[in-house]
Amino acid sequence: MAKETETGVEAKQDAISRRVSAAEMEWQEKILKPALERSPERRRAFTTTSGVEIERLYTPADLPNFNYERDLGDPGEYPYTRGIHSTMYRGKIWTMRQFSGFGTPEETNQRLHYLLSQGQTGLSIAFDLPTLMGYDSDHPLAEGEVGKCGVAVSSLADMEVLLQGLPLEQVSTSMTINSPAAVIWAMYLVAAEKSGADWKKLSGTIQNDILKEYIAQKEYIFPPAPSMRLVVDTISFAARETPRWNPISVSGYHIREAGSTAVQELAFTLRDGVEYVEWVLRAGLAVDDFAPRISFFFNAHNDLFEEVAKFRAARKVWARVMRERFGAKNPRSWTCRFHTQTAGCSLTAQQPYNNVVRTTIQALAAVLGGTQSLHTNSLDEAWSLPTEDAATLALRTQQVLAYESGLTEVVDPLAGSYLLEKLTLQTERACYEYFDKIDAMGGMVAAIEKGFPQREIHEAAYAYQRAIESKDKIIVGVNEFTSCEQPINILVVDQGVAATQRRKLRELRERRNHAQVQSTLETLGNAARTDQNLMPFILNCVRSYATLGEICDVLRRVFGKYEEPAFR
Amino acid sequence: MTASPIRVLVAKPGLDGHDRGAKIVARALRDAGMEVIYTGLRQTPEQIVNAALQEDVDAIGISILSGAHNSILPRICELLRQEEMEDVLLVVGGIIPNEDIPALKSAGVAEVFQPGVSTQEIVDFIRTHVRQKNAPAG
Numbered sequence: 001m002a003k004e005t006e007t008g009v010e011a012k013q014d015a016i017s018r019r020v021s022a023a024e025m026e027w028q029e030k031i032l033k034p035a036l037e038r039s040p041e042r043r044r045a046f047t048t049t050s051g052v053e054i055e056r057l058y059t060p061a062d063l064p065n066f067n068y069e070r071d072l073g074d075p076g077e078y079p080y081t082r083g084i085h086s087t088m089y090r091g092k093i094w095t096m097r098q099f100s101g102f103g104t105p106e107e108t109n110q111r112l113h114y115l116l117s118q119g120q121t122g123l124s125i126a127f128d129l130p131t132l133m134g135y136d137s138d139h140p141l142a143e144g145e146v147g148k149c150g151v152a153v154s155s156l157a158d159m160e161v162l163l164q165g166l167p168l169e170q171v172s173t174s175m176t177i178n179s180p181a182a183v184i185w186a187m188y189l190v191a192a193e194k195s196g197a198d199w200k201k202l203s204g205t206i207q208n209d210i211l212k213e214y215i216a217q218k219e220y221i222f223p224p225a226p227s228m229r230l231v232v233d234t235i236s237f238a239a240r241e242t243p244r245w246n247p248i249s250v251s252g253y254h255i256r257e258a259g260s261t262a263v264q265e266l267a268f269t270l271r272d273g274v275e276y277v278e279w280v281l282r283a284g285l286a287v288d289d290f291a292p293r294i295s296f297f298f299n300a301h302n303d304l305f306e307e308v309a310k311f312r313a314a315r316k317v318w319a320r321v322m323r324e325r326f327g328a329k330n331p332r333s334w335t336c337r338f339h340t341q342t343a344g345c346s347l348t349a350q351q352p353y354n355n356v357v358r359t360t361i362q363a364l365a366a367v368l369g370g371t372q373s374l375h376t377n378s379l380d381e382a383w384s385l386p387t388e389d390a391a392t393l394a395l396r397t398q399q400v401l402a403y404e405s406g407l408t409e410v411v412d413p414l415a416g417s418y419l420l421e422k423l424t425l426q427t428e429r430a431c432y433e434y435f436d437k438i439d440a441m442g443g444m445v446a447a448i449e450k451g452f453p454q455r456e457i458h459e460a461a462y463a464y465q466r467a468i469e470s471k472d473k474i475i476v477g478v479n480e481f482t483s484c485e486q487p488i489n490i491l492v493v494d495q496g497v498a499a500t501q502r503r504k505l506r507e508l509r510e511r512r513n514h515a516q517v518q519s520t521l522e523t524l525g526n527a528a529r530t531d532q533n534l535m536p537f538i539l540n541c542v543r544s545y546a547t548l549g550e551i552c553d554v555l556r557r558v559f560g561k562y563e564e565p566a567f568r
Numbered sequence: 569m570t571a572s573p574i575r576v577l578v579a580k581p582g583l584d585g586h587d588r589g590a591k592i593v594a595r596a597l598r599d600a601g602m603e604v605i606y607t608g609l610r611q612t613p614e615q616i617v618n619a620a621l622q623e624d625v626d627a628i629g630i631s632i633l634s635g636a637h638n639s640i641l642p643r644i645c646e647l648l649r650q651e652e653m654e655d656v657l658l659v660v661g662g663i664i665p666n667e668d669i670p671a672l673k674s675a676g677v678a679e680v681f682q683p684g685v686s687t688q689e690i691v692d693f694i695r696t697h698v699r700q701k702n703a704p705a706g
Binding site: 129130132133135141142143144145148149213217218219220257258259345348349350382383384458461462465468469475478479487490492493563564 | 582583584585586587588591592595596608609610612634635636637638639640663665666682683684686687688
């Protein structure tokens, strides 16, 4: 009997359960049983990378009553399980968008130009930890950290250097920035404006997903409520001013990197998406005014079929959520557009060239899963930021897949696989189970305050570690097939970066209009205490060359700082 | 007579928020019978050494993946010397290039655990190298 849950899922009892046919029973008796007696399988049970049990064989019995039109549908059509476009890569190959950034804005600018010259088709900028945390390069807490994990950007001046000579109206730019996303985005917008670009033509993304910071990446500054306010402000601003910009990239990548299963990655990400939609609706926007520009960011881990199922389930769940839960009418509000990054956490320090193989499999999963944009990790991921050579090989990996493998010629080529269709349904169902749990807790912010997603992730991470240490799970080169290690060349960020950045800040503070800076900062502080959209105020601070740290300090004073509850 | 459990402070210095490894190590040490205090994120060297002093720990485990180890670890070592806590075992895990290890060890780091190490190796190292504690009287 069909049952509608709050999330609109029909929980048909026979939807996923298996009815073995007479022919299959005969096969089990006559063929399988003797084979197992002669030669038992290697393990008692097999699981996916995430620990989901996987069967020996999938047949039509796994998809009873499967109806193509009702349960799958065509690409480019609700619920988009087979892809958000009808032609997918036959029309346009996914954007090759390598995450890059280190040292000074000058060095990163060079790397961005280099990658474009080597055929990458989108830009993606990585910032250093001080920048990510809203500190200038000369802050005491920035000691030792400047330029190490990404590029140091403390002011509009740095952003102008970073973007120097880049064709901003022709190439989209993604910026991985969260807590201070509004400020960094303001710097980008002003730098673009000063270089003559039209905001209406700017294409790109800011990650701006604070919920996953509380859950997984932990680069938060302010408490949840004011942080969500900043996200809402940026989404509202984008809806009016930058029609081609994605003001948020709701992310599962980091959740997976923290050790979650594939289902947890999917469920927590999409439920974060639901939370953002709810907050923006409460601020008074109509869903179709902003939902088309919500984008997503997923991980591509090792288990090919589990990952492809996850991507397909993501599209199906999000489409239903947007149409049924939120009543969106514009089909562009229903589509789960996403960027994917191959799994950094799966890459090893030992035998780093094995990582090229892992990354290839993961990239394959992302493409078979219908990603819009892709970053492939470099072989030296476990050692340092990528060298130029390693970054080039990672890009070439995508290019070989795109041009030599035949992958782009058919839309959703694995559809119809009994395994894949069943896994897609199972993943979808498991996702809704998490939605129900989180809804019952009062939503995602409430669930985070209770520590729920954080605990789920930690348990999964610990189980995975135990599986490796017991050799239940083999990692080639690490717990099996080890060999004498040959060191590789790694990128070393120039020691002089911090001093250079500090000098630039001194010079900036000397030449700018001090009174104007103070005035814009004060006005921002006052506005932050009201419920006005803060983007115009932040833009004014940026235009006066107030630094990232100065702007964030104002917000820290008004919003306070967040500390997570102790881990027991 | 049983010796009192080994007390370990697991700490995340610097701005890095990636705590998957630190939490796994903390749990593995607890499962191995040690008493573990986890400092949480974004601790300064001063806060870490102060916590180690307050908690009277036998070992400190630092987790650092951000590349700031060459600034942070010597500072921690210096503070431990100032507090006359050099017999507290100091170990580090995270992203540390091979080239940096000798200098860290000279500064006072007992061992560096790079990606791929097992929690069992960390447990064994701490058990073997931590200062010997007196068993309680009686």
